[in-house]
Amino acid sequence: MNTVQYxxxxxxxxxxxxxxxxxxxxxxxxxxxxxxLRVYPKILQQLKKRVTKGIIxxxxxxxxxxxxxxxxxxxxxxxxxxxHNTSGANLLNGVxxxxxxLWRKTDWAVFEIDENSLPTLLRYIHPDVLVLMNLFxxxxxxxxxxxxxxxxxxxxxxxLSDTTTIVANGDDPMIAAVTESLKARVVYIGLEDPKxxxxxxxxxxxxxxxxxxGTRLTYGGVYFSHLGKxxxxxxGFTHPDILLTAxxxxxxxxxxxxxxxxxAAAAVGEVLKIDVGLIQKSFDxxxxxxxxxxxxxxxxxxxxxxxxxxxxxFNESLRTVLASDKKGPMMIVLNDRIPDGTDVxxxxxxxxxxxxxxxxxxxxxxxxxYDMAVRMGYAIDDKKTHMEHDENLESAIExxxxxxxxxxxxxxxxxxxxxxxxxxxxxxxxxx
Amino acid sequence: xxxxxxxxxITIGWLYPELMSTYGDRGNIxxxxxxxxxRGIGCKIMPIDFQADEKDIEKxxxxxxxxxQDRQQGILIDDLRxxxxxxxxxxxxxxxxxxxxxxxxxxxGSFYMTGDGKKLEGLGLFDMESRHFGNDKPRCIxxxxxxxxxxxxxxxxxxxxxxxxxxxxGGRTYLGDGLKPFGTVLVGNGNNGEDKTEGAVYxxxxxxxxxxxxxxxxxxxxxxxxxxxxxxxxxxxxxxSKLDDTLMWKAHDVMLGRLGV
Numbered sequence: 001m002n003t004v005q006y007x008x009x010x011x012x013x014x015x016x017x018x019x020x021x022x023x024x025x026x027x028x029x030x031x032x033x034x035x036x037l038r039v040y041p042k043i044l045q046q047l048k049k050r051v052t053k054g055i056i057x058x059x060x061x062x063x064x065x066x067x068x069x070x071x072x073x074x075x076x077x078x079x080x081x082x083x084h085n086t087s088g089a090n091l092l093n094g095v096x097x098x099x100x101x102l103w104r105k106t107d108w109a110v111f112e113i114d115e116n117s118l119p120t121l122l123r124y125i126h127p128d129v130l131v132l133m134n135l136f137x138x139x140x141x142x143x144x145x146x147x148x149x150x151x152x153x154x155x156x157x158x159x160l161s162d163t164t165t166i167v168a169n170g171d172d173p174m175i176a177a178v179t180e181s182l183k184a185r186v187v188y189i190g191l192e193d194p195k196x197x198x199x200x201x202x203x204x205x206x207x208x209x210x211x212x213x214g215t216r217l218t219y220g221g222v223y224f225s226h227l228g229k230x231x232x233x234x235x236g237f238t239h240p241d242i243l244l245t246a247x248x249x250x251x252x253x254x255x256x257x258x259x260x261x262x263x264a265a266a267a268v269g270e271v272l273k274i275d276v277g278l279i280q281k282s283f284d285x286x287x288x289x290x291x292x293x294x295x296x297x298x299x300x301x302x303x304x305x306x307x308x309x310x311x312x313x314f315n316e317s318l319r320t321v322l323a324s325d326k327k328g329p330m331m332i333v334l335n336d337r338i339p340d341g342t343d344v345x346x347x348x349x350x351x352x353x354x355x356x357x358x359x360x361x362x363x364x365x366x367x368x369x370y371d372m373a374v375r376m377g378y379a380i381d382d383k384k385t386h387m388e389h390d391e392n393l394e395s396a397i398e399x400x401x402x403x404x405x406x407x408x409x410x411x412x413x414x415x416x417x418x419x420x421x422x423x424x425x426x427x428x429x430x431x432x
Numbered sequence: 433x434x435x436x437x438x439x440x441x442i443t444i445g446w447l448y449p450e451l452m453s454t455y456g457d458r459g460n461i462x463x464x465x466x467x468x469x470x471r472g473i474g475c476k477i478m479p480i481d482f483q484a485d486e487k488d489i490e491k492x493x494x495x496x497x498x499x500x501q502d503r504q505q506g507i508l509i510d511d512l513r514x515x516x517x518x519x520x521x522x523x524x525x526x527x528x529x530x531x532x533x534x535x536x537x538x539x540x541g542s543f544y545m546t547g548d549g550k551k552l553e554g555l556g557l558f559d560m561e562s563r564h565f566g567n568d569k570p571r572c573i574x575x576x577x578x579x580x581x582x583x584x585x586x587x588x589x590x591x592x593x594x595x596x597x598x599x600x601x602g603g604r605t606y607l608g609d610g611l612k613p614f615g616t617v618l619v620g621n622g623n624n625g626e627d628k629t630e631g632a633v634y635x636x637x638x639x640x641x642x643x644x645x646x647x648x649x650x651x652x653x654x655x656x657x658x659x660x661x662x663x664x665x666x667x668x669x670x671x672x673s674k675l676d677d678t679l680m681w682k683a684h685d686v687m688l689g690r691l692g693v
Contacts, residue, residue: 137455145454145501203458208450214507216450342574343598345644348459370683374648375459377679378466389679 002040009040010047010100017100029089033096044092044124047099053080053107055125056268057118060133060169062313063261064090064112066253066292067131070265070283071110077282078274080107087289088339088416090114092121115149119156126160129271130184131167131264135174136225137206137349138310139341146174146206153178160184167267169260170240171227177211177237187271189263190229192245196256197221197228204311204349212237223256224319225312243267249279252286253293255320257313290427291419298397298426301404302326305422308413309340311349318354321411328408330358331400332376333393333418334366340415344368352379361403364389365396366418393421440670441474442661445492447516447536448500448508449479455600457498457533459645463654464494471673473658482511489519492528493661499534499643509552512539517555524557529636529660531653534643537632538562538603547602558634559608571602576620576642577693578630584656586672594618595650596687597642605641607632614640619691636660649684651677 013036020031036043048055058068065087072082083106085098090112098111113121115135122130132153135146154177157166161183168179170188179186201208201219205226208217213235220229231238244263251262262283269279288294291307304326308314321330336342352375355362362385364373373389380387390396397412404410414422446461461477468475480489500508524530538544541560544552547567554562576599585591595615604624607613613623614631622630622641631640638653640646647654655672662670 147501147503203453205450209504209507214503343455343600343644345456345459345598348456348462348645348648349453370679370686371649374679374683375645378462378648 005040006043006046009036009043012036012039013096013100017097029086029097030091030093031097032100033093033098036096036100037093042124044096047096048125050099050102050105051083051107051109052105054128054272055109055111056129056131057111057113057121057125057127058131058133058264059113059115059118060131060175061115061136061138061310062316063133063257063264065289066258067133067261067264068110068112069289070261070286071131071268073282073286074265074269074274074279075108075110075272077278077285082106083109085111087112091117092124095121119152122156122160126164128163129165129167129268130160131268132169132175132179133260133264134169134172134227135206136310136312137204137346139343150174150178150211157182157184165271167264167271169227169264170242171223171229171260172207173217173226173230173237174207174211176240187243187267188240189244189260189267190239190242191223191256191259192229192242193247194221196223196246196259198224202315202351204315204351210235210237224316244270249283252283253288254324255293255316257316258293290423291414295409296426299401301401301408301410303401303410303412303426305412305414305419305426307416307419309415311346314347314350314413317413318351321413322354326409326411327360328405328410329360329363329400329403330355330411330413331363331365331396332372333396333412333414333422334364334368334372335415335418335421336368337417339417344371347372347375352376355379355385356381357384359385360408361400362387363396363400363403365391365393366415393418394425397422397425439472439474440662440666441476442468442493442658442665443476443478443491444494444496445478445480445484445489447480447495447497447512450481451504451508452498452500452536454499454501454534454643456644460496460498460531460533460647460654463645463647463651464496464658467651467654467675468658470675473662480516482508484516486515486519489516490522492523493665494657495520495523495528495530495637497530497532497536497539499536505535509539513553513555520555521557524635524637527636527660527664529657529664530638531646531657532637532639533646534641535601535603537639537641538605540632540637540639541605544603558632558637558639559611560605560632562603562605564603567602569602571600572621572625572641573600574598574620575687575691576622576630577618577688577691578615578620578622579618580615583633584653586652586655586659587669589652589655589672589674590677590681591652592681592684594684594688594693595640595642595646595653596684597640597646597650598644599641600643601641605632614638618693636664649680649687651675651680
């Protein structure tokens with residue numbers, strides 16, 4: 001280790017981090033790390049020594065933020081101190097940045113990790129627990145194809161030793177394939193409950209052909225996308241044995257996807273030998289992150305914002321809204337900025353046809369208002385469902401809030417940057 | 433007895449819907465289905481997949497193909513070439529219209545040279561070839577606008593000489609001398625980023641690098657395909673009623689405006 005370089009890098013990181021905080025710059029969660037990395041690229045190998053008990057990585061297309069937050073909750077409830085990165089700041093620079101807010105040492109570190117950055121981050125740290133949630137198509141223009149990510153994961157995962165335990169989603173055939181026969185210990189979670197089976201397969205599936213031999217998988221039932229009770233009739237690749245199922249813990253949040261988040265967090269708790277009762281207790285006290293089912297009171301109306309950034313996430317958001325006992329108008333905000341993906345083709349993989357006869361007003365907004373309005377127009381029955389659009393997000397929110405009758409909840413489904421814009425308007429807060 | 437108004441219907445064959453639908457390609461099918469339904473035209477979707485019977489494929493009135501990821505393409509390519517190739521060729525020569533978006537045009541040509549120098553044979557229906565020059569050559573990604581001739585105009589319906597889409601491809605395609613492009617690139621890369629051509633047209637098949645829901649913002653192309661399918665099936669020109677496409681054209685124009693066309 002080059003001590004001088006290391007200390008300069010840390011000093012720069014802390015300095016930039018302070019400046020960003022004092023002046024309220026939103027980039028405080030990535031820039032300090034970015035600059036420190038330029039001075040000393042291997043800085044993470046030193047910084048990790050400030051974590052005394054264990055490091056946990058959470059990776060996957062959907063559910064990273066909620067699962068990380070749940071894991072932090074469990075660890076804090078068990079009496080530990082926890083360092084975590086800012087939601088969305090999940091590349092190498094975001095992980096490094098998080099250390100500059102840490103004055104002493106920490107017992108635990110919980111990091112959500114971007115799919116493409118996982119191989120890099122595994123080079124610097126072999127975590128004690130690695131959570132692999134799922135792999136779905138997401139922002140093809142930025143991430144590339146699901147299969148390419150899976151194969152780069154596989155290559156890196158084979159380098160892990162048995163000091164790492166992987167918590168993997170056994171209902172996702174691709175996750176099962178990349179975690180097969182590793183030196184690392186692997187425990188699987190899965191729903192194992194036909195109550196959650198969908199009546200028919202959704203269009204947005206990515207891995208319904210055997211990842212090993214290419215034969216069409218058979219499903220005893222599908223929970224959503226390609227997650228389910230699968231098996232390959234040709235090469236014999238089958239669903240792995242499950243450690244925790246939907247019956248093991250109670251999810252604090254609505255939505256089938258939140259059961260997966262809950263089980264993944266619980267499995268991490270169990271791997272770290274935390275008491276089962278304490279794990280459930282921290283779920284019961286769980287408060288969701290903004291845009292992940294958090295409820296906000298705005299001008300006397302309850303608003304629930306659901307981050308919906310890819311076909312599978314959107315389908316599950318819609319399913320959650322339709323199943324919820326909170327009813328009311330819905331707004332969809334579609335942006336195409338860099339964090340959302342500049343290509344909005346994916347909205348045609350979402351089954352908006354579920355809203356065909358939606359009995360409340362639908363409002364469309366965002367940078368790509370018209371693309372979204374066209375999509376919705378082709379999905380709904382315009383004699384039964386009323387749709388409006390307004391490119392101006394602020395006035396769109398005003399309008400939809402006015403549409404809500406007493407006791408109704410306004411649902412807002414938004415892509416990533418759109419969710420931040422909505423948050424700014426309804427809570428007045430700028431940064432995540 | 434008063435004669436009942438004649439009712440029309442078409443069947444659209446969709447190539448391997450589970451394997452060739454990478455990113456919103458299904459949008460084209462949803463658009464075609466609903467535009468038929470709003471006009472009282474029956475529209476059946478038939479998957480052209482491993483189980484599809486050649487006799488049924490023979491009877492379809494339109495073909496649609498989307499994009500496949502590499503692994504998915506590997507799963508289906510043999511079946512496509514050996515079991516579907518001849519019948520698809522007959523459809524093409526019988527003037528049955530078709531739309532091929534994203535990566536599927538590469539399958540229509542004579543061959544596709546992969547980044548590591550492997551030559552994959554195509555269906556050989558279009559006189560064109562595609563090459564991938566390796567991952568160090570940047571992919572062509574972004575919104576795209578092309579200029580098209582009046583060849584796709586349907587009587588009485590609103591028409592524009594532009595098509596807006598989104599391209600995302602690593603390979604480059606070069607057309608043979610006899611093959612016409614679908615249009616001329618105004619914004620974006622098109623076939624190869626060199627000769628300003630985009631896509632290819634042969635008989636009534638349109639192939640384009642534009643991926644995903646091409647027809648969503650291009651209702652004129654959707655109606656061209658529907659009109660052609662009806663014309664070939666019923667051997668006469670069938671008038672298409674006008675639909676309210678305000679939102680579709682607005683989406684089209686907003687993108688033209690953004691890209692400065």
